[in-house]
Amino acid sequence: MINSYRDRKGRPLVAVTGMGLVTSLGRGTSDNWTALTQGRSGIHPITRFPTEGLRTTIAGTVDFLDSRASSAPALSIAMALAAATEAVEQANIGSAGTFPGPLVLATPPAELEWAQRRALHDALTPCGSTGYKRLLAAARASDWHEMRSLFQFASVAEHVARQLGTQGLPISVSTACASGATAIQLGVETIRRGDTDAALCIGTDSSVQIEALIRFSLLSALSTRNDAPAEASRPFSKDRDGFVMAEGAGALVLESYEAARARGAKILGLVRGCGEKADDYHRTRSRPDGTAIIGAIRHALEDAGAEPDEIDYVNAHGTSTPENDKMEYLSLKAVLGDHLATVPISSNKSMIGHTLSAAGAIEAVFSFLSIESGLLPPTINYAVPDPEIPIDVVPNAARSTGVQTVLSNSFGFGGQNVSLVLGAP
Numbered sequence: 001m002i003n004s005y006r007d008r009k010g011r012p013l014v015a016v017t018g019m020g021l022v023t024s025l026g027r028g029t030s031d032n033w034t035a036l037t038q039g040r041s042g043i044h045p046i047t048r049f050p051t052e053g054l055r056t057t058i059a060g061t062v063d064f065l066d067s068r069a070s071s072a073p074a075l076s077i078a079m080a081l082a083a084a085t086e087a088v089e090q091a092n093i094g095s096a097g098t099f100p101g102p103l104v105l106a107t108p109p110a111e112l113e114w115a116q117r118r119a120l121h122d123a124l125t126p127c128g129s130t131g132y133k134r135l136l137a138a139a140r141a142s143d144w145h146e147m148r149s150l151f152q153f154a155s156v157a158e159h160v161a162r163q164l165g166t167q168g169l170p171i172s173v174s175t176a177c178a179s180g181a182t183a184i185q186l187g188v189e190t191i192r193r194g195d196t197d198a199a200l201c202i203g204t205d206s207s208v209q210i211e212a213l214i215r216f217s218l219l220s221a222l223s224t225r226n227d228a229p230a231e232a233s234r235p236f237s238k239d240r241d242g243f244v245m246a247e248g249a250g251a252l253v254l255e256s257y258e259a260a261r262a263r264g265a266k267i268l269g270l271v272r273g274c275g276e277k278a279d280d281y282h283r284t285r286s287r288p289d290g291t292a293i294i295g296a297i298r299h300a301l302e303d304a305g306a307e308p309d310e311i312d313y314v315n316a317h318g319t320s321t322p323e324n325d326k327m328e329y330l331s332l333k334a335v336l337g338d339h340l341a342t343v344p345i346s347s348n349k350s351m352i353g354h355t356l357s358a359a360g361a362i363e364a365v366f367s368f369l370s371i372e373s374g375l376l377p378p379t380i381n382y383a384v385p386d387p388e389i390p391i392d393v394v395p396n397a398a399r400s401t402g403v404q405t406v407l408s409n410s411f412g413f414g415g416q417n418v419s420l421v422l423g424a425p
Helices: 029-037 072-091 114-127 131-141 145-150 155-164 179-192 210-218 257-262 291-304 322-342 356-373
Strands: 014-023 103-106 171-173 198-205 248-256 269-276 313-315 344-346 405-412 416-423
Touching (some): 014 029, 014 257, 029 356, 072 155, 103 155, 103 179, 171 179, 179 198, 179 248, 179 356, 179 405, 179 416, 198 356, 248 257, 248 356, 269 291, 269 356, 291 322, 291 405, 313 356, 322 405, 356 416
Parallel strands (some): 103 171
Antiparallel strands (some): 014 248, 014 269, 269 416
């Protein structure tokens, strides 16, 4: 029970009053939670583009929205709006088209896709010149407003902010696979500073496009278990062979606890602490000693004013890559010590795949649903435990237990590491 509107450091408590989800498992928190806790997988063969000759032909795509045939930014916007609309309606905050706070949105950098490149090429052809002059002539001769409005880094946030009526300039953030957690952290900091009583935090990503798939494949980062898509993602298993690309969106309405209580809102949970630490070791690999990941987890606990033995569940980053899973275990062991042996751990990515920039937000929503329901979703495909990762994985079937405090981890390429400490209301 909360007896004060401030935490141990005298800062405003940050409450969650609304949540929304879109993943390959479905639209909405209810459908997603039912599928997740039943151990169903949303990973399937890719139908969005031809996959002949590719090493990986599976992903966790979202194929049920109207924007399924559109560009990646258009689908990112559609998923973000679906998740955000659900979250705002649950929070019952503001009015239609008017949200009383800023938008912080995590999204990958947008880049022109082949359809747009072909359009540019077709426009260049009649100009009769080559190189830069030819490009300028084509630019002057055509109206590229729609393309410009989608294929810029801030375009997704601007479209979402315009439709939801958020306040001020939207914030776009891209810290690789930690982006969704970074968006939550920025929202928390905004409320703690007293800049706003409410913030809308979203992570959205529709990177399952042919070039991105090939890039990750060239890094040998992806699973190649194409014949059994639902069995491809195997976090913490000895026979894991890489992650599965996926897409989706997660949204949270954050409010100061005091403001939420004053308006009679239902408190779904608390964001108690956020920790981040960057790693400059390698553009894709973590520092072998784990100092950056360890630092992010420790900073999150310190920020929350929590002791390691308060953590009673870990929603792991758990990508299913050989190096990442082992590094996460070593880092958790360094921080939680002997307590780790008693802490159950799940990886949602075993079922929904790795949603990249959206992962931190999506997994935060799942963490709060675990707190609310007392149910821990399983890590499916866990049949061959890795003896080098001796942890209490929740294997293959959901587990019923009380949950008060969750550690949710998000680690990204380029050394981006963010951990969140999430608590019961």
